[in-house]
Amino acid sequence: MSENFEPNVVxxxxxxxxxxxxxxxxxxRTEYPPNLNVIRVxxxxxxxPMFVVNALQQGADGILISGCHPGDCHYMEGNFFAxxxxxxxxxxxxxxxxxxxxxxxxxxxxxxxxxxxxxxGKVVHxxxxxxxxxxxxxxxxxx
Amino acid sequence: xxxxxxxxxxxxxxxxxxxxxxDVDELTAYAANRPYVRVARNYSxxxxxxxxxxxxxxxxxxxxxxIVVASCSPRMHELTxxxxxxxxxxxxxxxxxxxxxxxxxxxxxxxxEATAKAKKLVSAALAKVRYLxxxxxxxxxxxxxxxxxxxGIAGIQAALDIANAGFKVYLVEKTPSVGGxxxxxxxxxxxxxxxxxxxxxxxxxxxxHPNIVLMAYSQVENISGYVGNFQVQVRKKARFVxxxxxxxxxxxxxxxxxxxxxxxxxxxxxxxxxxxxxxFPQAVPAKYTIDPAECLFLTRGKCGKSPKCVxxxxxxxxxxxxxxEIVEFKAGTIIVATGFDVFDAARKPEYxxxxxxxxxxxxxxxRLISSSGPTGGKIVLGKGDGEYVPKDIAFIKCVGSRDKSTxxxxxxxxxxxxxxxxxxxxxxxxxxxNVRIYYMDVRAFGKGFEExxxxxxxxxxxxxxxxPSEIFKRNGKLVIKVEDTLTSRPLEDEVDMxxxxxxxxxxxxxxEIIDLLRLSQSTDGFYLEAHPKLAPVDTATExxxxxxxxxxxxxxxDTVAQxxxxxxxxxxxxxxxxxxxxxxxxxxxxxxxxxxxxxxxICPYTAIDLVTVNKxxxxxxxxxxxxxxxxxxxxxxxxxxxxxxxxxxxxDNQILPQIAAxxxxx
Numbered sequence: 001m002s003e004n005f006e007p008n009v010v011x012x013x014x015x016x017x018x019x020x021x022x023x024x025x026x027x028x029r030t031e032y033p034p035n036l037n038v039i040r041v042x043x044x045x046x047x048x049p050m051f052v053v054n055a056l057q058q059g060a061d062g063i064l065i066s067g068c069h070p071g072d073c074h075y076m077e078g079n080f081f082a083x084x085x086x087x088x089x090x091x092x093x094x095x096x097x098x099x100x101x102x103x104x105x106x107x108x109x110x111x112x113x114x115x116x117x118x119x120x121g122k123v124v125h126x127x128x129x130x131x132x133x134x135x136x137x138x139x140x141x142x143x
Numbered sequence: 144x145x146x147x148x149x150x151x152x153x154x155x156x157x158x159x160x161x162x163x164x165x166d167v168d169e170l171t172a173y174a175a176n177r178p179y180v181r182v183a184r185n186y187s188x189x190x191x192x193x194x195x196x197x198x199x200x201x202x203x204x205x206x207x208x209x210i211v212v213a214s215c216s217p218r219m220h221e222l223t224x225x226x227x228x229x230x231x232x233x234x235x236x237x238x239x240x241x242x243x244x245x246x247x248x249x250x251x252x253x254x255x256e257a258t259a260k261a262k263k264l265v266s267a268a269l270a271k272v273r274y275l276x277x278x279x280x281x282x283x284x285x286x287x288x289x290x291x292x293x294x295g296i297a298g299i300q301a302a303l304d305i306a307n308a309g310f311k312v313y314l315v316e317k318t319p320s321v322g323g324x325x326x327x328x329x330x331x332x333x334x335x336x337x338x339x340x341x342x343x344x345x346x347x348x349x350x351x352h353p354n355i356v357l358m359a360y361s362q363v364e365n366i367s368g369y370v371g372n373f374q375v376q377v378r379k380k381a382r383f384v385x386x387x388x389x390x391x392x393x394x395x396x397x398x399x400x401x402x403x404x405x406x407x408x409x410x411x412x413x414x415x416x417x418x419x420x421x422x423f424p425q426a427v428p429a430k431y432t433i434d435p436a437e438c439l440f441l442t443r444g445k446c447g448k449s450p451k452c453v454x455x456x457x458x459x460x461x462x463x464x465x466x467x468e469i470v471e472f473k474a475g476t477i478i479v480a481t482g483f484d485v486f487d488a489a490r491k492p493e494y495x496x497x498x499x500x501x502x503x504x505x506x507x508x509x510r511l512i513s514s515s516g517p518t519g520g521k522i523v524l525g526k527g528d529g530e531y532v533p534k535d536i537a538f539i540k541c542v543g544s545r546d547k548s549t550x551x552x553x554x555x556x557x558x559x560x561x562x563x564x565x566x567x568x569x570x571x572x573x574x575x576x577n578v579r580i581y582y583m584d585v586r587a588f589g590k591g592f593e594e595x596x597x598x599x600x601x602x603x604x605x606x607x608x609x610x611p612s613e614i615f616k617r618n619g620k621l622v623i624k625v626e627d628t629l630t631s632r633p634l635e636d637e638v639d640m641x642x643x644x645x646x647x648x649x650x651x652x653x654x655e656i657i658d659l660l661r662l663s664q665s666t667d668g669f670y671l672e673a674h675p676k677l678a679p680v681d682t683a684t685e686x687x688x689x690x691x692x693x694x695x696x697x698x699x700x701d702t703v704a705q706x707x708x709x710x711x712x713x714x715x716x717x718x719x720x721x722x723x724x725x726x727x728x729x730x731x732x733x734x735x736x737x738x739x740x741x742x743x744x745i746c747p748y749t750a751i752d753l754v755t756v757n758k759x760x761x762x763x764x765x766x767x768x769x770x771x772x773x774x775x776x777x778x779x780x781x782x783x784x785x786x787x788x789x790x791x792x793x794x795d796n797q798i799l800p801q802i803a804a805x806x807x808x809x
Contacts, residue, residue: 026245058806
């Protein structure tokens with residue numbers, strides 16, 4: 001893969017913690033790579049696993065889902081759903097032959113602007129290593 | 144409105160905040176060429192009056208039916224622009240914002256990259272806005288009552304303001320008396336007002352106010368519902384004393400077999416109390432309480448032949464059969480005023496707080512110096528015959544504040560002034576005492592603070608800049624090891640007494656309120672306000688407000704000011720009597736729902752039920768959303784196996800086009 005590959009990351013951020021944390025990163029003028037674009041949802045529990053598959057199909061090289069810290073969900077338990085769903089989803093992606101580095105999850109609270117920068121940095125870095133996503137591999141599954 | 148989308152795109156310069164890094168002209172030209180876009184403009188401040196007018200006029204002139212605003216975070220101005228749409232006669236939910244400031248221009252440097260990203264964000268907003276639907280906000284009535292948790296000076300002030308405005312207040316206090324931390328103080332800086340003299344009249348007012356229901360020695364057990372309609376459950380703990388019969392005479396406490404043997408919480412363990420006690424003489428309500436953890440009769444089932452308090456009580460108020468009582472009521476708004484804990488000085492072992500009797504915390508010194516305290520205001524060390532008056536007294540500031548090793552990076556804001564005040568009071572009571580204060584900085588920022596600091600120095604209190612490294616004992620004296628950083632001299636200072644200027648920390652049980660009300664914490668552990676500048680008393684949970692030190696360290700004037708702010712914010716809702724509820728809630732498509740009930744298991748608010756409907760002559764079950772209970776998290780939408788339950792404004796068919804736009808293949 002080329003040295004200057006710039007991955008395209010689609011991120012799903014919950015409105016109350018991670019989106020606010022990313023806003024704070026902006027307000028504090030924290031610089032981070034521009035590879036990541038955010039879709040705002042009200043809760044990380046809203047993110048349907050289908051969105052992840054869809055994003056990869058539509059040209060994304062990687063995904064980030066970020067919510068409130070476990071136990072701090074604005075909707076009480078939405079991030080627990082997200083955590084369980086995507087623990088499974090990650091295994092499934094591995095099973096069908098997708099590099100697990102393409103799927104990322106984080107907990108960023110509304111006061112963690114600096115952590116948001118770290119998360120973005122890490123995700124972009126690991127995706128640069130993973131390289132561009134071509135397509136879901138076929139015939140890889142050995143039934 | 145089923146007509147074709149006619150989209151208007153409005154790109155904001157935000158002064159130069161956006162235009163400095165994003166080429167707004169290029170972005171506007173890009174937007175103008177996207178499908179269904181009729182108008183694309185940019186303007187220096189879209190949120191300003193002329194900016195909004197631009198949108199309103201375009202809506203009328205071009206018949207726009209969808210609006211995209213590319214500017215700051217929707218958390219900032221989504222409501223502003225929704226109003227703009229509504230004023231132009233368009234449904235306010237036909238708006239989508241592209242966050243090209245917080246998520247783009249402020250975090251990226253290169254103009255090329257930032258402009259490219261802004262284009263993507265705008266194209267994602269354009270992809271979604273086409274599929275938005277009109278939504279209508281419902282109004283619910285607001286229960287004309289406020290729950291206030293915590294009856295320190297913040298809770299008391301907020302309660303009085305709301306009650307005086309004519310609304311009901313439920314004031315819940317965990318301890319047996321109202322008054323909080325302020326009641327423990329002797330004098331207040333910088334005016335040296337007697338703390339009790341200015342506080343106790345307010346304490347009496349809350350107890351006697353016809354609009355205030357005071358629940359002392361009570362704890363909030365459960366809160367459900369939503370803004371305007373909170374259902375509250377409060378546990379009134381058993382006092383084992385009939386509140387109606389107790390006259391507060393105090394005979395019971397004198398007779399108690401444990402009299403003078405239990406450390407008094409109010410006196411920070413310096414004085415002792417009985418198992419049946421009044422926390423302090425001016426306590427409100429002036430009713431005695433039996434400590435169930437200490438009382439011999441309650442812990443062992445036996446107290447001599449019969450409990451002495453029962454014999455002593457002339458009113459027959461003691462009732463060991465009393466049980467906790469659960470009280471339920473409705474409240475429209477909630478104010479959290481739970482206060483702070485002082486830093487546990489044992490966490491700085493180098494200062495010897497756990498090892499030496501003569502190392503005290505600021506709050507302990509406050510009780511020692513107070514005329515209502517255990518020594519009647521005499522500053523004495525030692526016990527009994529060994530009692531003596533200290534001559535050399537040192538204060539150490541920033542103990543547990545501005546200190547990464549304790550995890551508290553923040554300034555506690557009160558220690559500079561309370562150490563100055565205590566130093567003044569020491570000089571007042573022991574004029575010949577040598578008083579010095581070890582400090583990192585003196586932050587005398589408030590009204591009259593600098594003047595007071597100056598006065599204390601003129602009274603002969605020495606300020607020595609240096610952060611002591613150790614305190615140890617030598618020849619019966621305490622030795623402070625420190626470097627005077629102004630003269631670069633190492634010192635070993637021998638003193639009789641050390642007072643640690645301990646900082647303020649979040650309550651140890653802060654978590655309980657977080658779980659009850661879904662509050663957030665800032666990095667320092669205090670409750671997080673909705674916006675640090677523009678919504679300092681609001682929280683992310685609508686209808687819940689913060690007052691006092693639960694939100695962060697504050698002195699009394701700031702606490703009272705914030706309490707009044709919280710009260711007025713609560714009154715806005717109470718006085719208007721109605722509030723709009725979330726419109727972006729879930730909706731079931733009955734045609735495809737197969738009634739599996741999976742969403743019911745997921746919903747955290749039990750807002751979904753199965754109902755029976757007639758589908759082509761068959762009685763079948765389908766899910767139905769209770770619109771008053773749904774908070775719009777969308778967890779059900781992600782879980783639904785057939786995609787039949789969808790969150791409005793965040794439907795699959797509204798998010799998938801966004802993904803496609805960001806993916807960039809189509």
